[in-house]
Amino acid sequence: MVRTLVVEVKDLVKNFGPIKAVNGASFNVSEGEIFGLIGPNAAGKTTILRIISTLLRITSGSVNVFGYDVAEEADRVRRLISYLPEDAGAYKNLTGRAYLNFIARFFGSGSETKKIVERGLEIADLGERIDDKVDTYSKGMIRRLLVGRALMIEPKLAILDEPTSGLDVTNAREIREIIKKFAKRGTTVLLSSHNMLEVEFLCERIALINEGKIVEEGNAPGLKKKYRAENLEEVFTKVVS
Amino acid sequence: MSDLGNIIKKEVRELLTPTTIIPVIAMAVVFGGMGHMIGGITEEAREKPIMGIIDEDNSLLSEIITGVLNEQAKVVYFSTDGADVSEGLEQVEEEGGTALLMVPPDFSESIYENHPGQIRIHWIMKGAGVMDSIHSQTVDVLIQVVNQEISKKLVEEGTSIDPGIAVNPIAKSETTIFKGREIEGLSPGAISGMLASQSVVLPMIMMLIIIITGSTVITSMGMEKENKTLETLLTLPVKRNYIVIGKIVGSAIVGLVMAAIYMVGFGYYMQSFQFAEINLADFGLALGLQDYFLVGLSVFVAILAGLSLCMFLGTFAKDFKSAQTLILPVTLLTLIPMFLIMFKDFDTLPAVLKIALFAIPFSHPMMAMRALMVDDYLLVLSGIVYVAIFAAVVVVVVAWIFRSDRLLTGRIKTRRGRRLRGFLGKLGR
Known part of the structure; x- marks a missing residue:
């Protein structure tokens, strides 16, 4: 069965003045897939995710989401995606519930909003603390709230930058399970992570990125076999060296 | 280096940053400039006042005057025969003078008959600022000197005049010509005092409104960046223009509520400075319904311009702290017109300061009420149009910044943009 292309990145270049943050990256993500971008710091992962999320403009190349050009049809793209930045926060003077309500109102009204918020509450799983102000939350609680916010709208494409950043082992596991569950329901997930184990556990396909270029692409078992490596960390080391 | 020296060096480095230095330098420059201007006005005040005299009495006493x-x-202007007031006033006005003094034919006769000698003063008032009436105050002092000299003469003559009249032989009646209006019985100083609420209170209230509402907008942007909520907001399916307008309107509501609370307290404070209870309408200095509408419109567009400007500055804020610093340019832009308008009228300012005052959008509501009282509709209407255009242009620029990735990357491509970015970046650091 041929799966619909959700994300098409072709020869993507993004310069910040003299710095080439992304240097000709190309990859595709198919519908229902969990696709992982892995690489070291400053490799260009976040820049690519920000471009796909319509936050940054492209220097050259092209990016399409469900066939819509992110540069020309940003408004359409924003209706289909949900982006979770790596170090995102929430409005400190709102309660967790009020924050989810605020976001949900952009995606529905009346009973629809209520349903969306219910989903957010379930994913965030903050118990009674959901009615406390965000200002009083720990880093892990804020991350859970934000994952709830990102997935509660059941986006066609979830773009998650380091989704389990700041979470302890138990919470991180739960979030990974939730991401998998949503992918099974039809949400395509594009994520980035430093955590190679996480990527191996979650992603069907992986792109290794270094100095703004995709240096290798495939599934975890295939890449390990190709580079005769025990884990993705070893694959990455061998690829970049 | 000793441990103490090491700590002191570290403290100085930490505290001596562009954030702390630039505001101090900017304030010093503004106050220096203001001092220079006020110094110039004080210098001008030291010059002899220009005036005209019509002496119809031609007596020994009027010769003293x-x-x-x-x-x-x-x-x-000096005339001893035929009281042509309009000719005298024209001449004095042409020469940039302050007053035309008339000594009537029965001046000395009246004094010797135990009645105060009446002199009539026609004041020419050019502006309602505190400094605008300084020459008329000098003339008032000269009249007191004249009073003393005539008193001395009467005592020397040893006449049998009532001691009360001998000590205080002059009585004056006055008319002030202010922007084409003849105001009977009031001196320029008294009129300036009456208009103090327009000269002092309104500019202060405007300054408070702009700074309070503006700082809420800038702070909101700084908080979005500090709390890392901006990226999420920008990826939501909502038009960027709505985000800009939403922030401006939301901040305006919060800012206006806060400003109203401040103003209640400030109003009580200013009440303690109220002088005489004089009704401005009695002197043709009243505002009609359409005038109040224009004042309201002027205030509205100035707030809009202020908020748009703050929104623009807010895009440079990195966090809450830097947002607080970025309000400085707006504070300066409200302080400069506030002080200028307190001291001088728009019409009596030098050309350069006139241009500067007109260019600052916050000047216009500060000047509007005073201008409308003397039917200067051109200044008010052109001000409203200018400020509305200013606000629209800034909103368009802000919307453009929101649509680009400059909000997140902080990059401006043009050379001038880079310089501006660099300056504001340092300020916001």
Whole structure:
């Protein structure tokens, strides 16, 4: 069965003045897939995710989401995606519930909003603390709230930058399970992570990125076999060296 | 280096940053400039007042008046026969003078008959600022000198005049010509005092409104960046223009509520400075319904311009702290017109300051009420149009910044943009 292309990145270049943050990256993500971008710091992962999320403009190349050009049809793209930045926060003077309500109102009204918020509450799983102000939350609680916010709208494409950043082992596991569950329901997930184990556990396909270029692409078992490596960390080391 | 020296060095480095230095330098420059301007006005005040004299009495006593005034003032019109007031006023006005003094034919006769000698003063008032009436105050002082000299003469003559009249032989009646209006019985100083609420209170209220509402907008942007909520907001399916307008309107509501609370307290404070209870309408200085509408419109567009400007500055804020610093340019832009308008009228300012005052959008509501009282509709209407255009242009620029990735990357491509970015970046650091 041929799966619909959700994300098409072709020869993507993004310069910040003299710095080439992304240097000709190309990859595709198919519908229902969990696709992982892995690489070291400053490799260009976040820049690519920000471009796909319509936050940054492209220097050259092209990016399409469900066939819509992110540069020309940003408004359409924003209706289909949900982006979770790596170090995102929430409005400190709102309660967790009020924050989810605020976001949900952009995606529905009346009973629809209520349903969306219910989903957010379930994913965030903050118990009674959901009615406390965000200002009083720990880093892990804020991350859970934000994952709830990102997935509660059941986006066609979830773009998650380091989704389990700041979470302890138990919470991180739960979030990974939730991401998998949503992918099974039809949400395509594009994520980035430093955590190679996480990527191996979650992603069907992986792109290794270094100095703004995709240096290798495939599934975890295939890449390990190709580079005769025990884990993705070893694959990455061998690829970049 | 000793441990203490090491700590002191570290503290100085930490505290001596562009954030702390630039505001101090900016304030010093503004106050220096203001001092220079006020110094210039004080210098001008030291010059002899320009005036005219019509002496119809031609007596020894009236000669004392003309003698003192010829010595202490620059008399540009002098007549001893036929009281042509309009010709005298025209001449004095042409020479940039302050007053035309008339000594009536029965001046000395009246004094010797135990009645105060009446002199009539026609004041020419050019502006309602505190400094605008300084020459008329000098003329008032000269009249007191004249009073003393005549008193001295009467005592020397040993006449049997009532001691009360001998000590205080002069009584004056006055008319002030202010922007084409003849105001009977009031001196320029008294009119300035009456208009103090327009000269002092309104500019202060405007300054408070702009700074309070503006700082809420800038802070909101700084908080979005500090709390890392901006990226999420920008990826939501909502038009960027709505985000800009939403922030401006939301901040305006919060800012106006806060400003209203401040103003209640400030109003009570200012009440303690109210002088005489004089009704401005009695002197033709009242505002009609359409005037109040224009004042309201002027205030509205100025707030809009202020908020748009703050929104623009807010895009440079990195966090809450830097947002607080970025309000400085707006504070300066409200302080400069506030002080200028307190001291001088728009019409009496030098050309350069006139241009500067007109260019600052916050000047217009500060000037509007005073201008409308003297039917200066051109200044008010052109101000409203200018400020509305200013606000629209800034909103368009802000919307453009929101649509680009400059909000997140902080990059401006043009050379001028880079310089601006660099300056504001340092300020916001």
